[in-house]
Amino acid sequence: MKKLTFLALISFILVSAGTLFAQDNMKARQAAVSADSKVMVVTPEKFQAYATENVGKEVEIQGMVVHVCRHGGKKLFIIGEDPEIRVKITASEIVSVFEPDLEGSTIYVKGIIEPIEEEAVPEEEKKAEDADHTNYYHVPQYSISCLAFRTIEE
Amino acid sequence: MKFQWRKWFRVVHRDFGYLFFGLTLVYSVSGIALNHLDDWNPNYIIVRKEIALENPGRIYPGITKAEVRAILEEIGENKGYKNHYFPQSDQLKIFLKGGSALINIETGNGLLERVDRRPFFHEMNYLHYNPQVSWTWISDVFAGALIILAITGLFLVRGAKGITGRGAWMTALGIIIPLVFLLIFFY
Secondary structure, three states: OHHHHHHHHHHHHHHHHHHHHHHHHHHHHHHHHHOOOOOEEEOHHHHHHHHHOOOOOEEEEEEEEEEEOOOOOOEEEEEOOOOOOEEEEEOOOOOOOOOHHHOOOEEEEEEEEEOOOOOOOOHHHOOHHHHHHHHHHOOOOOEEEEEEEEEEEO | OOOOHHHHHHHHHHHHHHHOHHHHHHHHHHHHHHHOOOOOOOOEEEEEEEEEOOOHHHOOOOOOHHHHHHHHHHOOOOOOEEEEEEEEOOEEEEEEOOEEEEEEOOOOEEEEEEEEEOOOHHHHHHHHOOOOHHHHHHHHHHHHHHHHHHHHHHOOOOHHHOOOOHHHHHHHHHHHHHHHHHHHHOO
16 A cells, blocks of 8 residues: 555656646746747748848747648748748747648747758658658758747638 | 665566556557658558549639638538648649648649548657657656666576576677677668
8 A cells, every 4th residue: 555655656746747847838938929029020931041141040930831740740831922932940849749730820930040951851751742842841941940839820 | 784775676676667667658659650650650640532623713813712612612621621822823722620632723633631640649659759848857757767677677586597697698688689780780
């Protein structure tokens, strides 16, 4: 009985700690989104040009989600007025995954500009129906590591 | 009184084994699933269906939401419209709740894609990818517990089947396998 109580206590502590951390994290994320900071707001069309001089800096951007990675939800792409220009948003330690439900929604993103990195097309994304992956998503480009995001329009 | 370290190793090994049973399953099941991404998508069940639209000439760049909804009704997807756009001049992409449709506006042919979360595996993979900073702490604790389990496990049994006998050979084999792999593929 004592041992069972001991195990139950440890489990309770772990779950409580997890819940507390999660709540803190959520609050921090919400604060980050709503904070009235002096972060540069760019449009998707102007992002690549802006990024060349501002790697590592914070940026805010808004656009419609046109693709969410199906294999792990680690990245998504947004567009503004011009559908040919897509901006890559990557998951981070704070926002670790994106759900495909976001596709078609307009979102606001706050994040850090990441440098251009060569990216190989994974085997599982070389199928004909994934042509966009080769033509858009794995093309070397500046991207944004997402610190926070919120849906503006479903 | 002499410290009974073997007894404590047993207690720790036993209770950690119970305590981390669930996490071991989470990481091992999702680990196997993620090892085989080329063969399947453990996160989502994606169903693609070819569709053919009659009279595609009615699709034009400024098409309204009501007109898109009417098209969806024709292909049996009258619920769940979210948004639409033209990724290329000859393509209309319609976003639906739980999927999308991509239609060639010249031919009327297209592809309807439905995306559903794969039960169980989606949740396991979500945890495997460290979804929150707090979960990283939990997974660190788990990793530490595995080290303790491994060390205490070496000293559970005495005698010929213990670490001074059969256990030594088994342990050595477990170390040699990754070393051989490193020698062949890494160095």
